[in-house]
Every structure is written in structure tokens, then in C-alpha cells.
Amino acid sequence: MKNFVLAGASVQGASHISSGTECQDFISFAIADNCSIMALGDGAGSARRGGAGARVAVRSVMEYMRERKYPERVNLKHMVEYARNSVAHFAVLDGYDFRDYATTLIVLISYGERIRLIQIGDGGVVGRRGDRFYTVSQPMVTEYANETVFLTSTSYSKYLRTGTFRNYDMLFAFTDGIQNAILERRNDIFFPFNDFFSTMSSFAEENSSSEEMSGEIREMLESQRFRNISSDDKTFGIMHYRGDS
Amino acid sequence: MFRKKLESSAVPLRYPSEPKCPVILVLDNSGSMDGEPSVELRKGLKKFLKDLRKDDLARKRVEISVVLFSDSAKQILPFSTVDLVNEDSLMMDPNGKTAMGEAILFAISRIEERKLDYSKNGIQYFRPWIWLMTDGSPTDMHPEGNEQMKTEWKVVTEKVHEGVRNGKFLFFAVGIEDADMDILRDISVEPPIRMNEQKFSEMFDWLSKSIASTSRSSTSEQIRLDPTDSWGKRVVK
Numbered sequence: 346m347k348n349f350v351l352a353g354a355s356v357q358g359a360s361h362i363s364s365g366t367e368c369q370d371f372i373s374f375a376i377a378d379n380c381s382i383m384a385l386g387d388g389a390g391s392a393r394r395g396g397a398g399a400r401v402a403v404r405s406v407m408e409y410m411r412e413r414k415y416p417e418r419v420n421l422k423h424m425v426e427y428a429r430n431s432v433a434h435f436a437v438l439d440g441y442d443f444r445d446y447a448t449t450l451i452v453l454i455s456y457g458e459r460i461r462l463i464q465i466g467d468g469g470v471v472g473r474r475g476d477r478f479y480t481v482s483q484p485m486v487t488e489y490a491n492e493t494v495f496l497t498s499t500s501y502s503k504y505l506r507t508g509t510f511r512n513y514d515m516l517f518a519f520t521d522g523i524q525n526a527i528l529e530r531r532n533d534i535f536f537p538f539n540d541f542f543s544t545m546s547s548f549a550e551e552n553s554s555s556e557e558m559s560g561e562i563r564e565m566l567e568s569q570r571f572r573n574i575s576s577d578d579k580t581f582g583i584m585h586y587r588g589d590s
Numbered sequence: 591m592f593r594k595k596l597e598s599s600a601v602p603l604r605y606p607s608e609p610k611c612p613v614i615l616v617l618d619n620s621g622s623m624d625g626e627p628s629v630e631l632r633k634g635l636k637k638f639l640k641d642l643r644k645d646d647l648a649r650k651r652v653e654i655s656v657v658l659f660s661d662s663a664k665q666i667l668p669f670s671t672v673d674l675v676n677e678d679s680l681m682m683d684p685n686g687k688t689a690m691g692e693a694i695l696f697a698i699s700r701i702e703e704r705k706l707d708y709s710k711n712g713i714q715y716f717r718p719w720i721w722l723m724t725d726g727s728p729t730d731m732h733p734e735g736n737e738q739m740k741t742e743w744k745v746v747t748e749k750v751h752e753g754v755r756n757g758k759f760l761f762f763a764v765g766i767e768d769a770d771m772d773i774l775r776d777i778s779v780e781p782p783i784r785m786n787e788q789k790f791s792e793m794f795d796w797l798s799k800s801i802a803s804t805s806r807s808s809t810s811e812q813i814r815l816d817p818t819d820s821w822g823k824r825v826v827k
Binding site: 359360390455487488489490491492506525526527528529530540541544545547548551552558561562564565568570571574575576 | 595598599600603604608609632646647712714716804807814
């Protein structure tokens, strides 16, 4: 059996608390015998049902894997279409326009050595290989702070990023609410801010209770220090592969 | 068992800076604005700054610049967050002609400079706003003027249209009283708005709300602005 430890949390940003909006970020993760999966979405602040879009997209990805009994081979494009269709169905029942559910989506599936990834929109994924950190998937950004692509965008397939990676034993996924404080942008390339990720990887090495770790990540994201980063909702997740037993 | 807790105060972070939302007000300061219009405009402007200061996020994110135009264009306020603006320094002394073409090109250059500053310093930014207000007709450009005015007209309108279509900035034009709305309609991609009589205060109220809500947006495909009924009407053909 493969050993994984997963932890993460989404918290509401100050701007959504003051305007009474629900948290529009959502994260979920699960561990199976052969793999682990983490999915996160950031519902668009400007979209009326962005939070619901993030929840439905994330849950449908988890459901996709569960119903297929965590297959070794996943058609990632099919998985994204499934998530998109789930949001579209939900929109019909819920009674708003599809684009009111605008959300980003990041999915990580780790089979141990082999990692599959989906990303659409901003936020990003950093991986640890040896003692170094690399940007595995960088934010899909346009020139402006408030503009990105979404799962609900008509041109989503043009921007959809899917990939297979190897040999990252630890992965960190996050939404744009904290991205500026943990990545360094040089021109259009984002580099991990090493000090942050080495602190987080020690934290992950030294703990194994997903619940406690998630609680502490939540506390961290809710702290004044992290609130000062941005007034946006914030999500941070860790996926740690600890070998086979 | 000893367990190392995650202490948020000990987690190293980069020094993040708030993303900026640059707004440049391009205001007619020609002779015809003398008297009530310029007094009301200044009053509205003061209230506008006051309202933005009351909004915690807008205070950190919005950067205002003011350009006045009469015989030429002049930036009386470089891009500044609202806390740093001393409104008493925003003096208007209406006189002279209406160098609107020059003012628009000047504003576009200031916007591009500002964007470069942001990029150099790793600061993210929102799509800039150009907010043009006039009560007349340009004296330095016209589709039916002399050769020089025609050329200027072409350069200005092309630059605005290209900028708006390519998402370089948002451009809004507001006509006060006898403003030449046909001209504004040709310059602006969005229909210009004719301000109802002396509704400066209502207009600035709308503007501060719209800017504040833009600066709050984290990810938006499209900016949705409230209707302008409280202060003016969009003029479509």
C-alpha cells in the first residue's frame, strides 16, 4: 500500500466577510489504496454563483475518481469535461447562467512516483524534488490582477493544462489569494519562494494527522499575517507521498 | 509525542503588495467651465476622494491621477493612493481652449508609464480607467478641421479604440451641458454619458462605488457596472 498524507483548508477573505459573501474557494481530498487526489477551485468574485461553481467542480472531480474506483489511467480531458458538465447541470437546476458559476480548477492525482495534474485559471502547484522546490504548474494569468480563465469560459479548452510529472514527493497547491506571497514573479515566470515552502515541507514531514494539519493550515490562513496578503479567499493544500508499505 | 505546530508568525512570506487599480481623471479646464461647473466639479471630486478613503480596500488599491486640459494638458496629480491626496492642491482655474486630443494622448502615456512601474516592482494591477469629462468640443482635433486637426483626430481615436479593444484600459467619456456628444461618441468605444444638470456629486458617487467594486474583484471575466440613471444617460446613435 502507498502511504500518503494530505491536508489543506479554504478560508474566507476579508472582502467576502465584509460584503457577506460566502467563501468562494473550495478544497477536497481523498486517499485510496493506489493513489491520492486533491482538487481545489476558486470561484470568481465577480460571478454571482462562483462559490457554488467551485464546490460543484471540485466535488464532481472527486466523484469521478471514486465512481471509477480510482483508476490507474485517467483521461484528464474527459474528467474536466465531466466537471464542466456537472457545473452546467447544476446551473440549470439552480436557475442561473452557466457563466455565473465561473471557477478555476486545480486537480492533483498522485500514484506515488507518478503525478497527474489539471489546471485551469490562476493559483498554482509547487513540488519538492530532493530538497528543492519547483513550480510544477504556474498561474494562468493575463496582464491584470483580476482577470483569468475559468472552467466555464467558452475558450476553456484552449487554456486547459494537463500533464504527467514524476518524482515530486511533496506537492503544494494553492489559489490566487496567497499566490503573491509565496511565488516570485519574474517577468511572466513564477518561482517558488523557497523559505515558505521549506517551512511548509518541514511541517508536513513532522506531522501525519490530516485533521490536525488541516486545522493548523486553516489557522495559518486565517491569521492576521495572512489576511494582510490579500483580502481574497485563500486555499492551501499539501500532498505528501511517504513511500510504500 | 512532541509535535511541531505550525506558527503562522514564523512562516516566511514574500512582501506582498496590494494590486493597484489606476484611475486617471481627464478633466476639462477650459474657459467655458468657469463658474458653477468647475465649482461643482471640484466639490464632487472632493467627495469622491472622501468616499474612496472610507473603503478599506479602495484606500489601499486605487491610485488616482488628475489631468486638466485647457490650452494644453497638465497632470496636477500624479498617480497616488487616496490617502496621499491633498484635495486643496487640486486647483482648477478654468480658462483657454480645449486641448482634448493632447489630454487623451497624455493620459494614455501616463497609464502606460504607470503599468511599467508596476511591472518593474512586481506589483499586480487592474485594468486602468480613463475618465474623460468635458463641456465642449476639442479645439486641437476634429474630423472636419484643418489638416493638423484631422491628423490629430485620427491618431487619438485610433489610439483610444485600439487601447479599449485590446484591453489596455477602460475609457469613459462624460459630456457636461453643451458638450459635443457626437464627437465623444466617435472617440469612445462605449457610448458616452451625458450628465444631467449639475449632477457632479451623483456622478462621483457612482464612480467611487464602481471603482471600489472593481478593486474588490479577485477574478472577473467582465466588469459589470451599475446603471448611470442617477446622474446621466448613455448616448447611443
